Amino acid sequence: MTQRPYVIDEMISAKAIAARIEALASEIAAEFSDTNKLVVVGLLRGSFVFIADLVRELHLPVEVDFLEVSSYGDAMESSREVRVLKDLRAAIEGRDVLVVEDIVDTGYTLSHVLRLLETRGPARLRTIALLDKPTRREVEIRADWTGFEIPDEFVVGYGIDYAQRNRNLPYIGKVRFPE
Ligand code: IMP
Secondary structure, three states: OOOOOOOOEEOOOHHHHHHHHHHHHHHHHHHHOOOOOOEEEEEOOOOHHHHHHHHHHHOEEEEEEEEEEEOOOOOOOOOOOOOOOEEEOOOOOOOOEEEEEEEEEOOOOOOOHHHHHHOOOEEEEEEEEEOOOOOHHHOOOOOEEEEEEEOOOEEEOOEEOOOOOEEEOOOOEEEEEEO
């Protein structure tokens, strides 16, 4: 697919992200302080930077696992179909699970993942999303913890891509197409 030229405007700085993660991690640690059975599940690939920073602020015994589901391909719109591309290694029955998502947009991905993981009988199933675009929601769902609510903009950086690029930006930026 040929890309139209675009620019990226910084929306959330690396410093603001780090401060927010520190605060979220202490809330999460309080919720899970009574458990040594926590599995932190990152949804690939967009959450890989977020989960890396989050678990390092989470001073609890945790296991880390990953689940990959299909999302947008190279487009900017959700296909609304979600398929498991890479399943968890861990069995989560009877365990506490924290699902880590990069962005909740229409909500299809997170609600599908939660339905799937529920069938495996976890003890507690909680969710955290770095970003939330509430105005885009088509499925009624909200993460238990959210980093930042953002407007309906296409964003990249801090693990999040546009056509597989820009995941390595240390900040969150919005994609803009100059006229
Ligand atoms: P949902 O199923 O529509 O909620 O979409 C969730 C997934 O779409 C996220 O995990 C992202 O991978 C992707 N996504 C949603 N919004 C954006 C965006 O602004 N930039 C890049 N990816 C996005």
